[in-house]
Amino acid sequence: MTLREALLQYLTIRRALGTKLAEPEGTLGQFVSFLEREHSSRITTALALRWAMLPQGVQRATWARRLSMVRKFAAWLNAFDPQTEVPPRRLILGHRRRNRPHIFTDVEIGCLMAGAGRLRSSTGLRPLTYTTLIGLLASTGLRPGEALTLDRSDVDLESGILSIRQSKFGKSRVVPLDPSTRDALRQYAEERDALCLRTGSSAFFLSEHGMRVHGGAARRTFAVLSCAIGLRPPRLGRHLGRGPRLQDFRHSFATQRLVEWYRAGLDVERELPKLSTYLGHVEVGLTYWYIEAVPELLALATKRLGAVHVPGGEQ
Numbered sequence: 001m002t003l004r005e006a007l008l009q010y011l012t013i014r015r016a017l018g019t020k021l022a023e024p025e026g027t028l029g030q031f032v033s034f035l036e037r038e039h040s041s042r043i044t045t046a047l048a049l050r051w052a053m054l055p056q057g058v059q060r061a062t063w064a065r066r067l068s069m070v071r072k073f074a075a076w077l078n079a080f081d082p083q084t085e086v087p088p089r090r091l092i093l094g095h096r097r098r099n100r101p102h103i104f105t106d107v108e109i110g111c112l113m114a115g116a117g118r119l120r121s122s123t124g125l126r127p128l129t130y131t132t133l134i135g136l137l138a139s140t141g142l143r144p145g146e147a148l149t150l151d152r153s154d155v156d157l158e159s160g161i162l163s164i165r166q167s168k169f170g171k172s173r174v175v176p177l178d179p180s181t182r183d184a185l186r187q188y189a190e191e192r193d194a195l196c197l198r199t200g201s202s203a204f205f206l207s208e209h210g211m212r213v214h215g216g217a218a219r220r221t222f223a224v225l226s227c228a229i230g231l232r233p234p235r236l237g238r239h240l241g242r243g244p245r246l247q248d249f250r251h252s253f254a255t256q257r258l259v260e261w262y263r264a265g266l267d268v269e270r271e272l273p274k275l276s277t278y279l280g281h282v283e284v285g286l287t288y289w290y291i292e293a294v295p296e297l298l299a300l301a302t303k304r305l306g307a308v309h310v311p312g313g314e315q
Helices: 003-016 022-037 045-052 060-078 106-116 125-140 144-148 179-195 215-228 248-263 268-279 289-293 295-305
Strands: 161-164 173-176
Touching: 003 022, 003 060, 022 045, 022 060, 045 060, 106 125, 106 215, 125 144, 125 179, 125 215, 125 248, 144 215, 173 268, 248 268
Parallel strands: none
Antiparallel strands: 161 173
């Protein structure tokens, strides 16, 4: 069995156990290609470490995450091929630091949508898709991956309901849309179908070629738009620098709701579970992170409640 065949079997087994493996599939595929270029038919610690540290200008946590993916694959393969070396744990020490969220202003969102509308396109579908995608993320707080995995059957434009299926933590939920968002999605669907008469994809958001928009393509396109309006440093070749991410629309949505509640004098402790359910968090403690991460919210919370201990967590 070749390494590429072993990888396919590994991914199939992991998915059968309920793991999506969207990132590891692409990353481990790159690793196997690296081994093929090195003319190695097996995994060694030295090769795994060299490959993990190939990207330059990134945090050590990125190297550690790449090596961790290889380690899990190697540990599985070692059960069938004892010559497979399993890289030791903590070979690369790196603690993932949560990025401080960028809270978009209405003006910034407007500029991003306007920029998306000017994207180059041979069919007109690309600017239409990205303008609508940005608007949806800003108005609903969906995770980017949730929006991109929406199928047409998940978007009920009559009732104004989105069905989010098996998202992060394996949770499903329904997300109500306000009338303006529903109208925007309806207009997108009509124009999309007029521009793309033939497609083999059930996806709601389509790429220029009539297929589902890939997460990597969406992130890069958003980074290009951010550079164009000054939210990221000017582009240097293919390097797009650091700056706001698609995920920050979710942070902005949650922050706006919390700020509105505090300013209105509402009991945020009582209202927070509603936001937690809407966002698809597994527990309300995870939603508290937004209060800790945004200075204005922390100041409002402190002013209203006095000294507050805010538990951390992952969204």
